[in-house]
Amino acid sequence: MRFQLIGVNHKSAPLEIRERLAIPESRLPDTCRELTAYPGIEEGMVISTCNRVEVVTHTVNGHADLRGFLHDHFHLKPEELDAHLYEFREKDAVRHIFRVAASLDSMVVGEAQILGQVKEAYATARAVGAVRGQLDQLFSRAFAVAKRVRTETAVGSSSVSIASVAVELAKKIFGSLHGKNVFIVGAGKMSELAARHLMAHGCGSIFVANRTYERAIGLAQKFDGQAIKFEDLYSTCDRADIVITSTGAPHAIFRREHGEQFLARRKNRPMFFIDIAVPRDVSQDMAKLDGIFAYDIDDLQQAVSSHVADRRKEAERAEEIIAGEVERFEARLQTLDVVPTIVSLQDHLETIRQAEIDRVRGRMGQLTPEQEMAVEALTRGIINKVMHTPITTLKSAARESEATTVVDVVRRLFNLQVKGKEAGDPAAAKKAEVGTRQ
Amino acid sequence: MSLLWLRFALGCYFVGLIYAFVALTRTSDLFSRIALHAASLGMVFHFVSLVEVFVSGQFVWASVHNGESLLAFISMSFFMLIYAIYQTTSPGVVVFPIVFFLTFVAAMDEQPVLLTALVSHKGWLVAHIILIFTGYAALVLSFGASLLYLLQESRLKSKKATSLISFLPALEVIDQIGYRSLLLGFPFMTLGLLTGSVVALTTYGKVDFLDPKILLSVLMWAVYMIMVFTRWNSGWRGRRAAFLATFAFVAALAAWAANYFSTIHRFAAS
Numbered sequence: 134m135r136f137q138l139i140g141v142n143h144k145s146a147p148l149e150i151r152e153r154l155a156i157p158e159s160r161l162p163d164t165c166r167e168l169t170a171y172p173g174i175e176e177g178m179v180i181s182t183c184n185r186v187e188v189v190t191h192t193v194n195g196h197a198d199l200r201g202f203l204h205d206h207f208h209l210k211p212e213e214l215d216a217h218l219y220e221f222r223e224k225d226a227v228r229h230i231f232r233v234a235a236s237l238d239s240m241v242v243g244e245a246q247i248l249g250q251v252k253e254a255y256a257t258a259r260a261v262g263a264v265r266g267q268l269d270q271l272f273s274r275a276f277a278v279a280k281r282v283r284t285e286t287a288v289g290s291s292s293v294s295i296a297s298v299a300v301e302l303a304k305k306i307f308g309s310l311h312g313k314n315v316f317i318v319g320a321g322k323m324s325e326l327a328a329r330h331l332m333a334h335g336c337g338s339i340f341v342a343n344r345t346y347e348r349a350i351g352l353a354q355k356f357d358g359q360a361i362k363f364e365d366l367y368s369t370c371d372r373a374d375i376v377i378t379s380t381g382a383p384h385a386i387f388r389r390e391h392g393e394q395f396l397a398r399r400k401n402r403p404m405f406f407i408d409i410a411v412p413r414d415v416s417q418d419m420a421k422l423d424g425i426f427a428y429d430i431d432d433l434q435q436a437v438s439s440h441v442a443d444r445r446k447e448a449e450r451a452e453e454i455i456a457g458e459v460e461r462f463e464a465r466l467q468t469l470d471v472v473p474t475i476v477s478l479q480d481h482l483e484t485i486r487q488a489e490i491d492r493v494r495g496r497m498g499q500l501t502p503e504q505e506m507a508v509e510a511l512t513r514g515i516i517n518k519v520m521h522t523p524i525t526t527l528k529s530a531a532r533e534s535e536a537t538t539v540v541d542v543v544r545r546l547f548n549l550q551v552k553g554k555e556a557g558d559p560a561a562a563k564k565a566e567v568g569t570r571q
Numbered sequence: 572m573s574l575l576w577l578r579f580a581l582g583c584y585f586v587g588l589i590y591a592f593v594a595l596t597r598t599s600d601l602f603s604r605i606a607l608h609a610a611s612l613g614m615v616f617h618f619v620s621l622v623e624v625f626v627s628g629q630f631v632w633a634s635v636h637n638g639e640s641l642l643a644f645i646s647m648s649f650f651m652l653i654y655a656i657y658q659t660t661s662p663g664v665v666v667f668p669i670v671f672f673l674t675f676v677a678a679m680d681e682q683p684v685l686l687t688a689l690v691s692h693k694g695w696l697v698a699h700i701i702l703i704f705t706g707y708a709a710l711v712l713s714f715g716a717s718l719l720y721l722l723q724e725s726r727l728k729s730k731k732a733t734s735l736i737s738f739l740p741a742l743e744v745i746d747q748i749g750y751r752s753l754l755l756g757f758p759f760m761t762l763g764l765l766t767g768s769v770v771a772l773t774t775y776g777k778v779d780f781l782d783p784k785i786l787l788s789v790l791m792w793a794v795y796m797i798m799v800f801t802r803w804n805s806g807w808r809g810r811r812a813a814f815l816a817t818f819a820f821v822a823a824l825a826a827w828a829a830n831y832f833s834t835i836h837r838f839a840a841s
Contacts, residue, residue: 305723305741306743308743399806401807426727428730435730
């Protein structure tokens with residue numbers, strides 16, 4: 134596991150720096166090629182979004198000069214850039230990628246866009262051949278982890294803007310919003326935004342009423358809706374299931390008697406009032422009626438902040454999932470690592486060779502140094518020839534998904550038992566024990 | 572043997588019962604899935620138990636235990652039907668405890684209680700029992716839905732509904748579940764009472780309206796009808812509908828309990 138990652142994000146670097154590092158989509162393939170051509174780098178890809186620029190690599194020895202790459206590529210001086218960079222290696226790099234894909238490192242935690250962006254970056258790098266075995270494994274896992282976080286925690290499920298909270302509440306009342314009618318009372322930016330959100334979730338027709346009739350017509354046209362004269366407000370309002378009200382009236386314009394009228398005409402089907410006016414447009418006693426659900430700006434604001442708190446709690450759970458997944462990924466990579474198997478195979482055959490030489494040496498009597506060397510060369514030659522194909526197969530398998538199968542077959546064929554947990558570490562791999570039972 | 576299957580079913584429904592209590596305080600997708608699977612498994616055992624008792628010829632239509640078992644099974648079927656349509660397990664909060672209770676009583680190893688009167692027209696009796704139980708099951712569900720409606724309404728009114736922890740379906744969905752169960756149950760209940768009257772007529776030659784069982788049954792039916800009417804006519808829902816549903820449910824319970832006071836619908840240990 135020789136992953137190495139370097140980058141900047143919204144927390145580590147100001148916008149000016151991120152702007153200078155941002156790579157336009159059209160330049161991404163070339164950047165990936167350039168990256169893999171850089172010394173010490175086997176595979177590499179670049180994630181470039183408005184909030185982050187990250188270079189993810191799998192390196193030859195785990196110590197590639199990624200900073201150097203950034204300096205060269207962007208023609209930036211170390212003193213300009215280095216203070217804003219973060220760098221992760223191995224397990225930390227894996228964790229970071231998992232967190233990014235699961236949207237835990239985002240500015241708005243849980244937003245869904247980042248996963249799509251990472252997937253695109255991955256596809257681009259893969260298309261130019263910059264992502265092969267190891268990064269492929271890493272990102273496939275990262276996408277699976279992101280999906281798991283999304284399904285097992287509610288980190289991405291709750292919305293944080295007032296408009297989207299309003300949509301969510303409407304859904305809690307009506308279930309599906311398809312065919313529900315919306316009434317905008319008092320044309321304003323915020324009501325327009327809320328209406329847009331509701332329409333995006335399938336609401337049917339829109340009615341607009343405003344003191345100035347022309348403005349009502351203007352807004353109604355935007356939504357393909359119907360402008361209503363303000364005098365007709367009370368006689369038409371019951372046609373709407375959701376009322377967004379934001380007039381500048383000094384007193385409540387919807388009072389209990391209006392609510393009772395509406396409900397009677399609607400056969401008590403519920404109505405949802407989104408009251409974003411200050412002072413409020415819906416009176417307190419009307420809000421108490423059965424079937425009238427009125428949320429004022431404070432209620433909505435509170436819902437927004439409770440969502441933020443909920444998200445934080447869910448993010449903690451997501452972090453736990455990721456910690457577990459990083460461990461699992463590490464363990465999986467270790468089984469995929471072919472180095473220990475190759476080492477055990479070499480050791481195994483060497484032991485056999487030595488044993489056989491020792492066995493026949495007695496029968497052959499004293500050998501001259503030349504004869505000794507010839508025997509040595511002959512046996513070594515045989516062993517190397519025999520081992521050539523299995524080793525190349527193992528090495529090429531390491532870059533494919535079939536690695537585990539091949540490793541398993543070779544181990545079984547030669548009865549190899551690899552112990553030692555740090556299989557990725559060559560020193561430990563050398564120590565790998567060889568089963569010599571025959 | 573059938574009792575054994577019934578007890579297995581009871582064990583499964585117990586998981587549902589636990590779910591019913593837990594679901595009121597916190598939401599767990601995993602747990603609702605477990606409860607759903609346990610309930611399905613319970614229904615399989617339950618079905619086997621019913622079939623076995625039926626095939627072995629021991630099924631006595633007028634036995635209280637068999638009746639309770641059948642009622643529990645029909646209620647569960649309704650629950651599953653709702654799950655299939657609305658993908659929600661929340662009616663289980665009400666249905667599971669009731670089903671558990673019914674199955675529990677039915678699975679007790681006591682002498683079956685039999686209707687004392689000898690019924691001459693068995694076909695009518697069978698029709699009466701199945702129809703009225705379907706009606707009861709629909710009523711149970713409608714009652715459950717109206718309680719959930721109240722709960723959801725009060726959450727929305729108290730402005731706490733925005734919390735992530737909300738297992739209840741949308742208000743209108745709950746309302747639909749309740750209304751549809753009500754509509755579906757009404758013809759069954761009506762026909763059930765009519766067939767019951769036929770049984771009474773053929774057995775006793777008259778329908779004694781002063782008998783507590785009949786009085787309460789008619790009362791229950793009247794409340795049921797008022798519920799359907801007010802809902803259809805003026806869209807009553809929420810608190811008023813819940814009051815009516817509770818009243819109908821209590822009337823149904825009373826009608827059930829009236830077996831012990833009724834002279835014509837009496838069960839006795841055989």
